[in-house]
Amino acid sequence: MGTPLGDFVRAKRDSLQPESFGLPDRGRRRSPGLSRAEVATRSGISVEYLTRIEQGRDRNPSHSVLHALADGLSLDAGEREHLRYLAKITGGGCPGHRPPAPPNREVRPTVRETLRLLEPGVAFVTNRLGDVLAHTSGFELVMGGIGLLDADEPNLTRYVFTDPRARSVFPDWDRVADEQAFDLWLGPSAESSEWFRVQLAPVAGPEFTRRLQRHLPPPQVPLRLDHPAVGELRWHREKLELPSTDAQELVVLLPADEATAQAVERLRHHRHGALRAVG
Incomplete structure (x- = not known):
């Protein structure tokens, strides 16, 4: 084995x-x-x-x-x-007697305040499992239209591998799937990653389990998203690691071209300063 x-x-x-x-x-x-x-x-x-x-x-x-x-x-x-x-x-560096468990989903108040200051930008707090823990109204504006936020506890990895809309939403689906599977090896902890893999593998199928064995870090390239209302959006991603005690990261999506910036403006409906945290 x-x-x-x-x-x-x-x-x-x-x-x-x-x-x-x-x-x-x-x-x-x-x-x-x-x-x-x-x-x-x-x-x-x-x-x-x-x-x-x-x-x-x-x-x-x-x-x-x-x-x-x-x-x-x-x-x-x-x-x-x-x-x-x-x-x-x-080698067993992670204690084997502790059962796998889900990670802490709490987002610190100062991180929430940072998100508020990023309004009306497109930003969210996540962990390496793909959980969407909190986000700006700009993120909801863009991602609400693709179904990512439909779940009570949205998770990008689960969406990519189990939602049939994901393959049309992400033109580079294979690359996005590679990224999400690879990130599972990076935390938040070995126990929580194991817990998530056990939960997801039966419903995600071989496309997921095959990628878990690949282990090669995927290249970082602009994220392409085919939005049902405004067409293709291209994003640069800036990822800011939060303290290790949080095991979370703040991700900011920045328009990679003028067409994307204009498309986002067309999506805006005069919503300012809204922040929705996923409990």
Whole structure:
């Protein structure tokens, strides 16, 4: 049985192009990317040890091995941090006796006040599970029209994978789905992420579970949204991490072009200063 760490190492190895490392073309390869022997050589570890890690038979590699693997796989800073996190949860760094539980949904008053100051912009508070915890009236103006806020406790990840409207709302649905699945590995905690995965997997199906094994950080690109009333909207996203005790982030959506800015203005109905928090 695989592990999050082993799945990530294997997925990253498969994504690397041999020619990028000056490796010779040995004809048709049995699998894409680098071979285990090539990565083991680059990392200074044995092929047998790398195989044990990928297959989940070694769950506690040392810090020096993790550093060597990061070098051998040419991981960037974000990927190295993710590798360390996966090693922690794979090796039992998160207490196994605590049952999975949903995260705290409370938003601090000062964060709510920050949202108020961002009016009439498009902004919301979320966590890595995709919960929409609080938002500006501008966010409701844009997202209310696509059905995201219909639920009592709106969740972007659940919407993407279970609401049939999502595939038409997001022209780049595959990329958005990749982002939401990857974020689940980043918190708010290993326990709450496990709780959410267990809840969502039966209804989201293979499109969700397949992405959970991918582990490769998706590229950050403008978010495209096909709004039923005004057509395509393109957004830049600024994400501000709140203190670790909150395990939340403030996300601000900024129009990526003039057409989007004008479309949002057409949507406005003279609502000012409204803030709705989801309990």
